[in-house]
Structure formats: structure tokens, C-alpha cells
Amino acid sequence: MLIPEAGVHQTSERYFFTPSSLAREFFYYPTRCGHYFCDRRYSFSHRSEIALEGDHNRNIMLFLIQDGAMELVLSGVPVLAAAGQVVLFDCQEPYQYAASDGLEFTWLLFNGLNARAFYRRILQAHGGRPCFAPEAAASVGQLLGTLLEGCAADERLSEAACSQMLHRLLCLLLLGEGEQTSGESDYVAQAIRFMNRHLFEPIGVQEVAEAVRLSPSHFSRQFKARTGYSPYEYIVLRRIDRAKYLLTSTRQSVKEIAYATGYNSEENFIHSFQKHVGISPGLFRKYPV
Numbered sequence: 001m002l003i004p005e006a007g008v009h010q011t012s013e014r015y016f017f018t019p020s021s022l023a024r025e026f027f028y029y030p031t032r033c034g035h036y037f038c039d040r041r042y043s044f045s046h047r048s049e050i051a052l053e054g055d056h057n058r059n060i061m062l063f064l065i066q067d068g069a070m071e072l073v074l075s076g077v078p079v080l081a082a083a084g085q086v087v088l089f090d091c092q093e094p095y096q097y098a099a100s101d102g103l104e105f106t107w108l109l110f111n112g113l114n115a116r117a118f119y120r121r122i123l124q125a126h127g128g129r130p131c132f133a134p135e136a137a138a139s140v141g142q143l144l145g146t147l148l149e150g151c152a153a154d155e156r157l158s159e160a161a162c163s164q165m166l167h168r169l170l171c172l173l174l175l176g177e178g179e180q181t182s183g184e185s186d187y188v189a190q191a192i193r194f195m196n197r198h199l200f201e202p203i204g205v206q207e208v209a210e211a212v213r214l215s216p217s218h219f220s221r222q223f224k225a226r227t228g229y230s231p232y233e234y235i236v237l238r239r240i241d242r243a244k245y246l247l248t249s250t251r252q253s254v255k256e257i258a259y260a261t262g263y264n265s266e267e268n269f270i271h272s273f274q275k276h277v278g279i280s281p282g283l284f285r286k287y288p289v
Contacts, residue, residue, distance in 0.1 A: 003034075003036075005042065005044075005050075006041045006042060006043075007038050007039050007040065007041030007042025007043070007099060008036055008037070008038055008042055009036075009037040009038065009039070011037055012034065012035060012036045012037050012038075013034055013035045013036075013148060013151075013152060014032065014033075014034035014036075015032065015033055015034065015148070015151040015152075016031070016032050017029065017030045017031050017032065017033075017156075017162075018031075019031070019112070019159065020159060022159070023112065023159045023162075023163070024112065026113065026163075027112050027113060027159055027160065027162070027163035028110060028111075028112040028113050028115055028162070028163045028166035028167055028170070029110065029111060029112045029159060029162060029163060029166070030108055030109065030110045030147065030162060030166065031055065031056075031059055031109045031110065031111060032056075032107075032108075032109040033106075033107065033108045033109065033144070033147055033148060033151070034106070034107050034148075035104075035105075035106050035107075035148055036103070036104070036105055036106075036107065037103070037104050038068075038099035038103040038104075038105075039099060039101045039102070039103070040098070040099055040100060040101050041099075042098065042099040042103070043096070043097065043098040043099070044096065044097055044098075045095060045096035045097070046091065046093075046094055046095050046096070047096075051091070055111075056091060056109070057091045057092060058091065058092065058111065059091050059109045059110060059111045060088070060089070060090055060091065060109070060110055060111060060115055060116065060119050061087075061088070061089055061090075061091055061095075061107065061108070061109055062086065062087070062088050062107065062108045062109075062110065062169075063081065063086065063087040063088075063105050063106070063107050064085075064086055064105060064106045064107075064137070064140055064141055064144060065081050065082060065083050065084065065085050065086075065087070065103075065104075065105045066083060066104040066105055066106065066141075067083050067102060067103065067104040068082075068083065068099070068100050068101070068102040068103035068104060068105075069081065069082045069083075069100045069103065070087070070097055070098070070099055070100065070103055070105065071097065071098050071100070072087065072089075072095065072096065072097040072098075072130075072131070073094075073095070073096050073097070074089050074093065074094075074095050074130050075093045075094055075095070076094065079130060079131045080131070081131045084133050084137055085131055085132060085133050086131070086132060086133070086134050086137070086140065086173065087130055087131045088119060088122060088123065088130055088131075088173070089130050090116065090119060091109070106141065106144045106145070106148070108144060108147070110166055112163070112166070113163075115170075118170045118174070121174060122170065122173045122174045125174055125175075125224075125225070134172065134173055134176065135176035136172040136173070136176050139172050140169060140172055140173065143165055143168060143169050143172075144169075146165065147162070147165065174228070175225075175226075175228055176225070176226075187212040187213075187214065187219075187222075188222070188223060188226050188227070190211065190212050191208050191211065191212050191219070191223060191231065192234070194208055194211045194212070195208055195231070195234060195235055195238070196238070199235065199238055199239060199242070199262060200239070200242070200260065200261055200262040201262060202262065202264070203235070204232070205219070205220055205230075205231045205232055208231050209231075219231070235262075236272060236276065237276065239261045239262050239263070239272075240261075240272070240273060240276050240277065242260075242261050243257050243258075243261045243269070243273060243281065244277075244284065244288070246260065246261070247281055247284055247285040247288070248284075248285065248288045254266060254269070254270065254281045254282060254285075257269070257281070258270075269281070
């Protein structure tokens with residue numbers, strides 16, 4: 001395959017996608033992808049001729065480094081990416097990168113739906129770092145490989161299948177495989193059982209952390225990494241679930257339901273319910289949605 005970029009070996013692959021109007025409105029979609037083998041002559045930036053053409057700089061870029069290293073400057077911050085790491089950045093922000101000899105990496109330029117919100121949440125989950133070693137690196141590599149293999153065989157995935165694949169990839173970067181070691185699985189499961197048993201009592205993160213013998217800060221970080229939300233969010237959302245059930249299946253007053261679901265006042269319950277559901281408890285009782 002002819003790739004007219006200095007430092008890119010001709011054993012490399014590069015493919016293009018043109019999303020339909022349907023995909024642009026409703027799906028996640030790739031715009032380009034590739035598998036590059038590079039030497040130190042390879043470099044690229046937001047000011048490169050290719051980047052300035054078309055929609056390149058309106059997308060989000062993902063790199064999976066398989067071998068060698070890459071030096072980047074993202075929004076003015078130097079970053080070094082090595083084998084096994086993922087780099088994720090918004091091409092609307094200033095960027096530049098260069099290869100070391102022996103660099104091999106798979107890359108994907110994508111956009112669509114709430115891609116930027118997903119991107120920001122992934123970076124937040126990794127401490128704001130655009131370069132990190134994901135727990136699910138092997139699965140991320142398999143998904144990218146599937147996309148490239150389909151292109152190489154001229155048997156591309158449908159836009160709907162591409163969207164599903166991209167969503168899966170983003171979920172892996174955000175939450176990992178969802179598989180824990182026995183110790184991690186034990187304390188997360190224990191914490192959830194403890195919270196469920198005491199859900200309507202005045203419990204907080206401190207009590208839950210003590211129940212699984214972890215510090216509150218460490219427990220909160222690990223719980224969110226494994227489940228996608230904080231322990232406090234879990235407690236609040238499960239209380240709201242119970243309140244919805246009581247509102248639609250009993251004649252208890254809003255005040256009675258507030259105390260029955262662990263709130264210390266009717267006002268706090270109404271505020272929390274409206275914040276998370278979008279309507280008041282009374283309106284939800286009338287129009288359960």
C-alpha cells in the first residue's frame with residue numbers, strides 16, 4: 001500500500017471512511033484508521049498539510065502502541081507513549097507527535113454521537129492523562145484489528161456495526177473488562193451487599209469503606225473504576241429506584257416515601273429526586289416515565 005508520508009514503511013495500512021448523514025447524526029463512526037510501522041523520520045501535527053484538509057482536525061484520535069515509542073506534545077504538554085499504552089486526544093486542540101525507530105502502532109480517527117463527552121470522561125477516569133495503559137489493552141487491540149481486517153479484505157462492517165464496535169471500545173477504555181481479581185471482586189461485591197442491606201439508613205462512604213476494610217479515598221476510587229459511579233451515587237440512585245417503586249405502587253405520601261428511602265427531610269428528597277429524574281416526585285407519580 002502506498003502511503004506518501006515520510007518515515008512510514010510501505011508494509012503499513014491506511015483506510016478511509018465516509019459516514020452517511022444517518023451515521024453523523026446517530027452513530028459513532030470512524031473517518032480513518034491504520035496500522036503503521038515507522039522510523040524516526042515520521043512526524044505529524046495539527047498544522048500538517050493532511051491535517052488541515054477536510055475534517056481531520058474535527059475528530060478524536062486514538063493510538064494503540066504495539067512496539068517502540070512515540071513522543072507527543074498535546075496542548076503544550078510533552079507526553080511519551082510506549083508499547084502497551086493508549087493515547088487519546090482531541091484533534092481540535094494543538095498536537096504534534098514523532099516516532100522513534102521501530103515504532104508500530106494502530107490508530108483510529110473517529111467522531112459521532114457523544115464521542116467528546118465519552119473522551120472527556122475517559123481522560124477523567126485516568127487522572128486527566130491522555131496516555132495510559134488500559135486494563136483491556138488486548139481487547140482494544142482485537143477490536144481495532146477486526147476493523148482493519150475487514151477493510152483489508154474489502155468486507156467492511158456496516159455503519160451500525162462500526163458504531164457498536166466503537167461504543168464497546170470506548171467502554172473498555174472507560175471501565176475495563178469488568179473482570180476483577182478475586183480480592184477486588186470480593187470487596188466490591190461486599191460493599192454492594194452492605195449498601196443494599198443498609199440502603200435506607202443514614203450511611204455514607206466512610207461506613208461502607210470500613211465494612212470492607214479500606215480507606216474511604218482508596219475504596220471510592222476503586223469502586224468507581226469498577227462500576228462507573230461513586231459509592232455515593234450508587235446509594236442515591238438505588239434510593240431513587242425504590243422511591244419510584246413506592247410512588248407508583250403505593251398510596252404513601254411523598255413525605256412518607258422520603259423517610260422510607262433514607263432521606264432526612266421531604267425537601268431533600270424532592271430536590272434529589274428532581275435532580276436525578278428531571279421531574280418532581282408528585283409529577284412522576286402522575287406520569288411515571
